[in-house]
Amino acid sequence: MSYLKLLKLALETGRVTRRYPAEAPMVTESFRGSIEIDPERCWGCGACALACPPNAIRVEVEDDNVRLYYFLGRCIFCGKCSEVCPKRAITITNKFEHAALRVEDLETVIVIDVVKCKVCGRPFGSLRELRAVSEVAYLVKKRMDLCPECRSLTFGSALASARGRRA
Amino acid sequence: MARASGHFESLISEVAKLGGVLEQVSHGAAYFRVSRANLKHMAKALYSVGAYFKTCVGSDETLVSGGMALYYIFGFDEAGLDVVLRAEAPVANPVFPSISAEVPAAEWCELEAGDMLGVRFESKEMRRLVLPEDWPAGVYPLRKTFKYSSRPAPTARRELQEVGGLPMGPYHPVLHEPEYFEIYGEGEIVTDVVYRGFHVHRGIEKLAESERMVYDDVLFLAERICGICGFVHSCCYALAIEKAADVEVPERAEFIRSLLLEIERIHSHVLWLGVAAHILGYDAGFMHAWRIREPVMVAAERLTGSRKTYGINAIGGLRRDVDRDKLEKAVRDLKRVRRMFSEFAGVLLSVPQVRKRASGTGILLKSIARELSVVGPVARASGLYRDVRKDYPYFAYKHASFRVPLYTEGDNLSRLMVRVDEVLESIDIVEQLVDRLPQGSVRTDRVEIPILRKAVASVEAPRGEDVHFIITGSSRPYRWRVRAPTYQNLPALRAMLKGAPLADAPLTIASIDPCFSCTDRVIYCDRQSGFCKPLRSDLLNNSGGSVA
Numbered sequence: 001m002s003y004l005k006l007l008k009l010a011l012e013t014g015r016v017t018r019r020y021p022a023e024a025p026m027v028t029e030s031f032r033g034s035i036e037i038d039p040e041r042c043w044g045c046g047a048c049a050l051a052c053p054p055n056a057i058r059v060e061v062e063d064d065n066v067r068l069y070y071f072l073g074r075c076i077f078c079g080k081c082s083e084v085c086p087k088r089a090i091t092i093t094n095k096f097e098h099a100a101l102r103v104e105d106l107e108t109v110i111v112i113d114v115v116k117c118k119v120c121g122r123p124f125g126s127l128r129e130l131r132a133v134s135e136v137a138y139l140v141k142k143r144m145d146l147c148p149e150c151r152s153l154t155f156g157s158a159l160a161s162a163r164g165r166r167a
Numbered sequence: 168m169a170r171a172s173g174h175f176e177s178l179i180s181e182v183a184k185l186g187g188v189l190e191q192v193s194h195g196a197a198y199f200r201v202s203r204a205n206l207k208h209m210a211k212a213l214y215s216v217g218a219y220f221k222t223c224v225g226s227d228e229t230l231v232s233g234g235m236a237l238y239y240i241f242g243f244d245e246a247g248l249d250v251v252l253r254a255e256a257p258v259a260n261p262v263f264p265s266i267s268a269e270v271p272a273a274e275w276c277e278l279e280a281g282d283m284l285g286v287r288f289e290s291k292e293m294r295r296l297v298l299p300e301d302w303p304a305g306v307y308p309l310r311k312t313f314k315y316s317s318r319p320a321p322t323a324r325r326e327l328q329e330v331g332g333l334p335m336g337p338y339h340p341v342l343h344e345p346e347y348f349e350i351y352g353e354g355e356i357v358t359d360v361v362y363r364g365f366h367v368h369r370g371i372e373k374l375a376e377s378e379r380m381v382y383d384d385v386l387f388l389a390e391r392i393c394g395i396c397g398f399v400h401s402c403c404y405a406l407a408i409e410k411a412a413d414v415e416v417p418e419r420a421e422f423i424r425s426l427l428l429e430i431e432r433i434h435s436h437v438l439w440l441g442v443a444a445h446i447l448g449y450d451a452g453f454m455h456a457w458r459i460r461e462p463v464m465v466a467a468e469r470l471t472g473s474r475k476t477y478g479i480n481a482i483g484g485l486r487r488d489v490d491r492d493k494l495e496k497a498v499r500d501l502k503r504v505r506r507m508f509s510e511f512a513g514v515l516l517s518v519p520q521v522r523k524r525a526s527g528t529g530i531l532l533k534s535i536a537r538e539l540s541v542v543g544p545v546a547r548a549s550g551l552y553r554d555v556r557k558d559y560p561y562f563a564y565k566h567a568s569f570r571v572p573l574y575t576e577g578d579n580l581s582r583l584m585v586r587v588d589e590v591l592e593s594i595d596i597v598e599q600l601v602d603r604l605p606q607g608s609v610r611t612d613r614v615e616i617p618i619l620r621k622a623v624a625s626v627e628a629p630r631g632e633d634v635h636f637i638i639t640g641s642s643r644p645y646r647w648r649v650r651a652p653t654y655q656n657l658p659a660l661r662a663m664l665k666g667a668p669l670a671d672a673p674l675t676i677a678s679i680d681p682c683f684s685c686t687d688r689v690i691y692c693d694r695q696s697g698f699c700k701p702l703r704s705d706l707l708n709n710s711g712g713s714v715a
Binding site: 016 | 379383384386387388391451452455458461465468469470471472473476478486493510511513514517518519
């Protein structure tokens with residue numbers, strides 16, 4: 001008859017089901033939820049996009065701006081992005097209630113000023129990153145506002161012919 | 168490794184005498200080159216001297232050696248030695264001798280190599296195992312010429328008439344291994360069982376070789392192989408890479424990995440006991456089991472940041488450390504869990520219906536268990552003393568003393584008892600490891616992965632031995648093969664179900680812990696009347712067996 005002990009067990013335990021969502025969710029302080037990106041701090045360097053295992057973060061240099069896209073639908077909440085962010089712009093929150101009616105609502109977009117090549121006019125990177133780098137690497141400051149291709153062409157005779165072609 | 172190396176070496180030279188050419192010995196595995204003609208003889212000899220069969224791996228090595236390679240992995244449990252036989256065939260005509268007559272456990276992996284790589288086996292009838300029926304013939308996804316992004320157009324599906332013309336409904340993905348059984352019966356007695364699986368084959372091995380992934384990303388991919396024992400897979404993958412690249416992992420990281428693996432085992436077993444109770448119609452037991460599991464999940468979350476898919480592994484250690492405070496909290500929680508669990512297990516095992524329905528049903532004889540090289544609690548309930556933690560020591564298990572529960576009856580009750588015992592043992596292990604946790608860093612920076620190194624890694628998952636085989640490539644694995652424990656255990660179900668009453672089938676199927684869910688369907692065919700009907704398993708449970 002020892003199986004009747006279950007009754008005692010049940011009475012002692014009482015009710016364990018929480019009245020969620022009326023009650024606060026039961027997550028501990030270490031819980032890793034979605035990330036938050038501080039748009040003021042973000043450089044748009046793309047380190048997070050490179051580190052992200054499921055490619056939930058994309059950083060794209062577009063004509064008018066550099067844009068960082070964070071799509072929650074792909075995020076696996078590993079927090080690798082926050083580890084690699086040089087500006088500590090990414091914080092891991094404990095948010096997990098992400099239900100949305102439209103899929104677009106799952107995407108966060110961060111817009112950063114773009115820098116265009118002085119020579120060819122092609123947008124090639126984020127202005128903020130460039131400024132920060134040129135403060136440290138002052139030797140290359142002169143060619144900072146050239147895109148990587150034009151930069152390599154500014155040496156020697158290649159420069160002249162390249163300019164000729166492009167004009 | 169604490170094993171006597173003398174025994175190790177004599178075993179290797181014995182295997183070499185059978186006809187293999189020893190290529191290398193590293194990290195507890197000996198690699199032999201074997202001619203195709205000699206393969207069968209050698210496999211038979213290995214199996215008869217006590218080696219277990221782990222898996223076989225087909226690998227397209229046209230870019231390396233020019234041929235199609237097949238690796239057969241055997242394990243000598245007592246010596247803790249893996250023996251890997253490598254045979255090669257030209258890509259134009261990749262025919263190998265089949266060893267599945269001598270080694271029945273090799274049946275599935277040979278079929279899988281046929282599906283994925285177009286390997287054929289002499290005098291063996293090939294059928295689809297992994298690929299769906301509408302996959303076009305002659306397209307082999309694991310060949311290097313097949314791009315990960317290509318999606319061949321499906322061919323026509325088989326007509327349903329062949330299975331009685333009854334729609335069987337969608338295959339419901341359960342927790343991690345959706346399955347479909349055709350159970351044939353005479354009246355109430357099961358006469359045969361046909362299994363069709365792999366409905367949610369995700370092409371993970373191919374994805375890991377594709378350009379979308381690098382070594383570190385695969386860790387997270389591996390963790391998603393299983394929804395219950397994901398950490399096992401990420402640890403096993405990390406271990407394989409660390410073996411292949413000779414990476415020294417800091418001791419503290421090894422301790423924490425072992426500790427988390429045990430926490431995973433505890434929650435997995437408690438979950439299973441709840442499911443077993445549910446299948447037996449004892450839902451009060453189910454509720455209490457899952458209530459007791461909750462603090463274990465919270466402990467995992469506190470230590471890693473996530474209840475499941477911990478995401479803290481890295482090649483060469485761990486991505487983050489755990490602090491003393493959290494560990495102490497976890498140990499305190501587990502103490503409570505032990506008390507609650509012992510109480511619950513006592514109640515569960517004293518319920519007469521549970522005992523009656525579990526004892527003497529779904530018997531797996533030791534001889535068949537040995538033949539099929541079954542693993543984990545299924546093996547230990549059939550009298551096979553095998554546990555990777557003891558046989559092929561890895562991580563910090565050598566620092567903990569624990570007992571491997573062994574039962575000989577081979578029935579559902581034994582498998583249940585093995586899991587009850589293991590929960591308590593695992594709590595002990597966690598306590599010991601926390602006590603002895605060394606200080607220091609949890610990650611080494613010295614990780615360089617040379618190309619074309621091979622390694623076999625085994626980790627004891629809650630369901631048994633998990634095996635990962637790796638051939639390293641540049642930036643990502645060249646070939647990564649995963650053999651989950653259920654892969655090895657499912658073929659044993661046929662032996663367990665045949666000749667037993669139909670009413671025992673749900674519990675028996677669940678007893679190997681394939682994550683059975685109430686939405687899974689079985690189709691029941693009565694040979695006498697020729698009548699087939701699809702059944703939902705919950706109907707089967709509630710009706711107490713009278714379905715015919």
